């Protein structure tokens with residue numbers, strides 16, 4: 336039995352934004368009934384065609400596919416198309432408080448549908464990968480013939496989700512989950528990605544300059560923290576950075592919230608993970 340978070344259950348039982356937008360600006364479709372999952376995503380832009388004002392979905396899939404699609408439609412609202420493209424499948428899963436590893440491919444499907452919709456709107460070819468079987472594979476080498484997945488796509492999922500085993504890759508993408516003929520190649524891709532990561536780590540400067548640290552703090556707050564707070568109706572503002580102490584003020588639903596201590600801890604954890612392990616976050620009234 337899978338272990339689902341309350342938020343997954345809630346979005347499964349009461350999915351947001353189910354349906355169709357008849358005058359949608361962008362529509363992305365991925366999946367096929369043969370794979371057992373399919374998702375159609377509709378996006379409506381504001382009159383200046385800058386920000387997403389509405390998003391709806393139709394899906395054929397399990398509870399996690401419904402919850403992931405529901406989360407995605409909530410997450411994209413208010414974003415520009417470029418900002419929406421920054422959403423990773425891991426963020427979709429995080430929005431739901433996590434997904435069982437065996438169900439992570441549902442969040443990947445959401446990310447693909449979003450990429451497909453935006454590519455179609457922009458008149459460019461959607462990134463070649465995935466459950467879509469409806470666009471021609473052009474980027475990369477076909478690795479998993481059963482599910483039509485390329486090395487470019489698989490490497491991206493391996494890297495962004497830090498996958499270390501072929502089994503995990505199957506859980507996230509389905510690759511290797513049918514005849515299994517591609518598993519040796521999947522293992523090679525994992526080794527390749529791990530090699531690239533080690534090289535990048537070796538090249539990374541061991542000590543951040545103050546300027547770079549401040550930039551990274553700002554980027555992390557903008558790209559990793561605030562979108563998650565927006566999803567719950569909250570927000571925060573960066574007030575000051577003094578060495579390794581980061582002062583933030585909570586806004587909207589987060590302001591005066593009884594759980595703001597937990598939120599500050601969450602912000603601190605993200606900054607420690609992505610910027611520097613010595614960061615301390617202080618909540619101030621700004």
Ligand code: FES
Pocket residue numbers: 478479480481482510511512513514515516517518
């Ligand atoms: S080729 Fe990948 S499962 Fe068959």
